[in-house]
Amino acid sequence: MELSKNTEGVLFDIKRYSVHDGPGIRTTFFLKGCPLSCWWCHNPEGISPVPVLSWHRNRCIGCGRCIAVCPEGAWSESDGGMVRDASLCRGCRICEERCPTLAIDFADRKITLRELVKEAEKDIPFYDKSGGGVTFSGGEPFMQPEFLLSCLRALKEREISAAVDTSGCAPLDYLLEAAEYADLFLFDLKLADPREHKKYTGVSNGLILSNLVRLDEKIASLGRGGINIRIPLIPGINDSEETLKRLAGIAAELATLTGVNILPYHSIGKGKYRDLGREYKMEGILPPTEQEVERALAVFASRGIKAVKGG
């Protein structure tokens, strides 16, 4: 199949030598946009489907280039350094283009299918040696369903193994079609209780859970592929025995379960909230201790599931 230059998607990041998003050494493409807005999200710049400015203050040298080029006067200088009035920004991105230190970043990069496949192909020697491949993450990759499916088809044709890291919050048909091409789904589960789920992620989990069941059936019928359940472990939010038991129960029902990953919450994303000028709701919540992680793993073990810490 010829690769179209017209099929285009939007990424907010690409990571090579990604070693926690599926088996082996992988390249992960982060597709922009997400229907959820989880409190603990460590990629908040990927939530909005449109470009949003992140200002990495630690890189800023106060050269004033942004002030000089901004047609809206959104940037100015005060005693303490640069100041930005977000309400004036119309998203022309000239400041991003001209900032010498890359301190201004709209985390939004258009990429064609052709470019993406070429990028993915760069690390084929590593995929071959390690049993790795490509992972689509986000955001929520199914927010760009046509693009995602085109990518998966193209990679499948080139015998590059692909995984999709999804919240499951997407129209079912897309998930089922993706199962035709992807070798693995990294399916995120956060909370079992619908109201809690709504509170912390912005959406209920009804669709997610029904999608999971249907996806499992589909993969089982295909006789290839599998589902890894990934659970962020967040003290005080989803680490109660009851919640974990219910999540383990959901996982235990799956016919194509290939593993469960417990991902201990970390606060590395905190700085990104500041850069985005957004409130960080997780203030004061500490990462789980080793014992807390062990306890969570034990809950799964008691259901006969071998969960592991980390990706």
Add this chain to the structure above:
Amino acid sequence: MRELNERTARLRKESFEAEPSISIERALLTTEFYKENEGKYSVPVMRALNFKNLCEKKTIYIGPGELIVGERGEFPKAVSTFPELNCHTAEDFEILDTRPMTHYRVKAGDRELYSEKVIPYWKGRTVRDKIFSNIPEEWMDLYQAGCFTEFMEQRAPGHTALDGAIYEEGLLEKKKKIATAIENLDWMNDPFAAEKREELRAMDIACDASILFAKRHADLAEEMAEAEKDEVRRGELLKIADVCRHVPAHAPRDFHEALQTYWFTHLGTITELNGWDAMSPGHLDIHLAPFYEKGTEEGTLTAEKAKELLSCFWIKVNNTPAPPKVGVTAAESGTYNDFTQINLGGVKADGSDGVSDVSYLILDVLDELQLLQPQVSVHISSKTPDRFLRHACRVMRRGSGYPSAFSSDAVIMEQLGMGKTIEDARTGGTSGCIETGSFGKEAYILHGYLNVPKILELTLNNGVDPLTGKKIGKTTGDPELFKSFSDLYQAFEEQLAYVVDTKIKTDNFIQRMFARYAPAPYLSANIAGCIESGKDYYDGGPRYNTDYIQCCGIGTTTDSLSVLKKHVFEEGAVSMKDLRNALKDDWEGHEELRQFLWNRTPFFGNDDDYADSIMQKVYGSLIDAIDGKNSPKGPTYHVNMLSTTCHIYFGKKLGATPNGRFAFTPESDGTSPSHGADRNGPTAVVKSLSKMDQLKSGGTLLNQRFLPSVLAGEGGLEKMAQLIRTYFTLGGHHIQFNVVDTETLRKAQKNPDDYRGLLVRVAGYSDYFVDLDEHHQEEIIARTAQENF
């Protein structure tokens, strides 16, 4: 660290804690001998007789509990000097004794004794004096500006490794071969027959000297046994005596004798001269495996015993710090590491896998002892079992930087490209840091580092060194008049050719000085080809001869050219004039421009063809300028891509560079990307490096620093092994890891005493972090840390 047995633990502690010191015994004996015998013999025979005199008279040492015996000085870590090559001054001794880092203690009174007995005689007579009195001005200008270094002004060409021959044939057999070679000299047709006879006679004397040296150890061991009260130790001493009476005169009969054979050979070569990178045993596991098999099958050897002997041998190597330099460089700290390297794995001469039980034992010894020397490298071929690579990665991951990893297949192909037979290539490997050679059959001599970014700097200043204002290079045109990138590049190539040719002309002269005044008959007797040809190691005697020039800073050069190409010539974002002004100001007042160039230019190490194609072009130019150039031995010059720590010295001799680097800061090391320029992770680095046709070189060096968390767990281990395998599949020569976090290194800077044992990878070797000066320490911290993605 695992539990060491009592003996090994004690010897290790003594070796670790022993202070390096200067031993003037060799200098006194040599001076006395030369005074008495000057003019009586041909040069090679004189050298051999001096060596024999040393073997006969030097103080010998057998320490409590030792199983492998022999020291270079009077006791562990006492380092000889070599006044016939270059003579330390009293001031050198003062500096060596008192400098804060890598000092060498000088015994009270020795400085005065040296001034009285040694220094006056050698004035004007040293090889160094002979060299420097004949150096052309243009060479000196480039040398002083830091365009290149010269290895042979401080130490003799050495830097070799042995093959398995010493374990198959004793020196008495060798003497017979020498006698036959003398008999077969063709006096009727060979105009050099007389010279050859002298050289062969010298080799014969050198063999006697080595046997004599061993015999003295046997006598001492017997004497000590007689006085020994402890039954067990008495038995050990008698065994030592038995071993030293048998080897190296005869071929070794068991594992213990095999190790002692190597050690006597090693000691002989580092007593004869101070050759660069001492001496190396090469594929030690392959050489020892038959003795291990025999011993364990007969029941005379256990794995534990073999390990103990290996540990005793290890400690011996650690007891021989590098001989300190003379002159201005004495003030700079260096390293105690003398670069002895053990190759593990690889393949045997017949192409079969070289991994054996001994390979695993040696990895364990390395891991348990955590000593500076010797260094270990693992050679990974397509036949190497994954479990061996994983085991090596387990040791690497602990962070000491040992072992480093080489592609055995690449090392073999590099040698085939230089015209060696497949068997000789397979029994070859790497020594020094990463340099490829055929062990036991080749003189592959390092000639010094080439400062490639400095050559670009000369190009940007029409041959003038901007740091001194002195015209030292070629007039290649006013850079502000260059119309295109290719104009600039052509000027760079002309400048490069000028610098390289200037260096080679003088290097060829220096080579002859060593061949004429400092032949090495003992070393020659141990390298295939020298007896057959009747010629010395320094005179083209070995079966193969290679001269390497080690090119530094390809990352800095590539990135700077990328800036010039993209922003000056293609996009016009900055004019040549403005850029040159910014460089002259060391970016002061131009930070915005510097940031722009640093952040908005494709750099080497990101798997970006724009930058990588420039790297390929520069690499091609280096090959064109160096490869196949003539030495007195034929078209033997080759490119090597090593920097060791010279990228720091070269950086100090270099103004600001277009890639955003500040003046006087380090250049990129080895073939690694510039610090902080690689932003796409290790696979992108490996891909960029694989675009260099490394098989055309005599070795490349890639440093990778990882945070420990990335490589944690069995999964992390697997991925480390896969990264190495993939790099080698893609044609990589070498990769090494520092697995340590910045926080630990900062703590070590603050509290050096708490971190005395912290080994880190520096270049082709490891060193104690707290023994590095602050520039080296900062350089290691600045290496891009591959994080957890």
